[in-house]
Amino acid sequence: MKKRVSKKKRSSGPPPECPMHSASPTHLNSSDLTYNDYLKIPEILQLQIPQSRPAHHDEMLFIVIHQAYELWFKLILHEMETAMDQMQQGNVLRAHHFLKRIVEILRLLVQQIHILETMTPIDFLEFRDRLTPASGFQSTQFRELEFAAGLKDEKYLKYFIKRPEFVKLLKRRLGDRDLKSCYYEMLRKLGHKIPARAAKIESEGKAREIAKILESLRPIYQNPSDHLPVYLLSESLIDFDMYLTLWRQHHVRVVERVIGFKMGTGGSSGVEYLQSTTSKKCFPLLWQVRSILEKRVD
């Protein structure tokens, strides 16, 4: 039997207010439980409040699609915590299991953005002004997701300046464990020749040190069948990276289709900025390792 990680001992994890993790969840009497009560459907359905007056027909689509994304982001963050717990306990295939779920959600999120193409550019202009200066830059959960994957960039904190509680949350994420550091530490504990604090070394960008990490990843990819669980997990991290990039690429094309090259409501150049994010990679060395593989000699 594997030991369960005590929630108290964790250096990081979900916010304490998360109902799934709260010490005293509000239980409903089971004989009275209904679908709507359990899922809080009436409460959720109260939360779509258009800003346009009179309400523009398409604003409902705009609100619902963003809320749906945020719910999925919540689940992704929840699954990421467990995937990291499993990596820290050396449960490679269990970590893989949770990552595969995240990847399936991301696959859905790539498709979902296209629903917005049914909104004409001219219809969006009719309520876009009412959204300013609100912007995707202020999606706390999206930034948490990036930070928890290892893409930690302090510059994004400025978009939360009016909400100190979000700044606090994101700062905590900046200092916390992430998928990349957990992955490297797990490999080291399993006996792979990964240097200690490899994620930090990687972020410092010194070519010689990075080459050492790459060399230690090479056997996993050179002989996948000798390292099958780790290979499967590594490839689920690549899937994670790939679907996140695909989301960025699909989002930027939809944005271009709807607002062209207008500036973003968050003050960025819009399409130009979003295009620049499509080259971000959470696990660059897992991509690079393919370039140093050598043909098998039997």
Ligand code: HEM
């Ligand atoms: C018509 C629909 C949409 C338009 C025109 C749009 C436009 C933009 C623009 C211009 C930006 C750049 C930041 C800024 O200056 O505001 C941005 C960022 C962002 N948007 Fe959208 N967006 C749309 C739909 C969505 C949806 C459905 C989501 C789902 C969550 C989303 C999530 C984000 C996120 C997370 C960012 C930050 C990306 C980053 O910094 O890498 N957007 N969006």
